[in-house]
Amino acid sequence: MAIGLKNSGLSGLNKGLFISFEGIDGVGKTTQVEALRDFLQARGLEVVVTREPGGTPLGEQLRNILLHGGAISARTEALLFAADRAQHAAQIIIPALRRGAVVITDRYIDSSLAYQSGGRELTMQDVCDLSEWASNCLWPNRTYLLDMSEKDAAVRLHGQADRMESAGLDFARRTREAFLDLSKQNAQRFCVLDATLPACDLSKLIAKDVCKLMDNAGIGGEKSPESPENQGF
Incomplete structure (x- = not known):
């Protein structure tokens, strides 16, 4: 199912960049979110960093329920994530894009598609x-x-797991x-990166790609005195 940037019914969002x-x-x-934020802010750009679930006062309450609230049915979970996303888009993301900001979110719709339809076995079309x-x-x-294997990711978590992280390797x-x-x-929108690479190498790859996106979109910002390859992350 190919899905991508539609932004139906919205105007003025082409001033910014949504990542x-x-x-x-x-x-x-x-x-990587923090490294990219620092890189873009050094170029004089407004950067809004947010996350899902969360990102708004209501979203943080929903986040606590979703991650620490005990057993939740799959349909209830999908609806709570959708409620969080509706408030997140309306209160944080859309206004920032209309200002011309770069919005960076730690998780978005693809997480719902992967976790609720892939992990929880709901219908992907319904979740989408x-x-x-x-x-x-x-x-x-x-x-x-x-991207990395589930076993390597589990080792990184060091046994500190919330409800979502405790669901197991399968x-x-x-x-x-x-x-x-x-x-x-959705190959045009996605950039898949090997998460086992050193963090600084990943940061440089991401910064280079974002610079190309900004150039193609005509988004300004001060030119950095150093290229992404030479900047420290």
């Missing part, structure tokens, strides 16, 4: 329709999928496969 980071738990998304309705069909310009395997399937179906 998401995806992957199973333990692949290092937060590290629900997420598109919640977000007004707002998709990222670029999605970075940090769940992580199915979720990883769902992410990889999504990346193949």
Whole structure:
């Protein structure tokens, strides 16, 4: 199922750039989000960093329920994620894009598709329709999928797991496969990266790609005195 940047019914979003980071738990998304934020801010750009679930006061309450609230049915979980996403898009993402900011989110719709339909075995079309309705069909310009085996990711977690992370290796395997399937179906939007690479090497690869995206989109910002290859992350 090919899905991508539709932004139906929305205007003025081409002033900014919308980037998401995806992957199973333990692949290092937060590290790369922070590195990219620092790189872009050094170029004089407004950068809004956010996450799902969460990102808004309501979203943080929903995050606590989703990650620490005990057993939740698959349909209830999908609806709670959609509620979080609706508020997140309306309150944080869309206003920032209209200002011309670069929005970086740690997880977005692809996580729902991978976790709820891949890991939880719901219908992907149902999850996609629900997420598109919640977000007004707002998709990222670029999605970075940090990929590694579920066993390597589990080692990184050091046994510190929330409800989602405690679901087990089989769940992580199915979720990883769902992410990889999504990346193949949406190759123009996705950039799949080997998450076992050193963090600084990943940061440089991502920074180079984002610079190309900004050039193609005509997004400004001060030219960095150093290329991504030479900047420290």
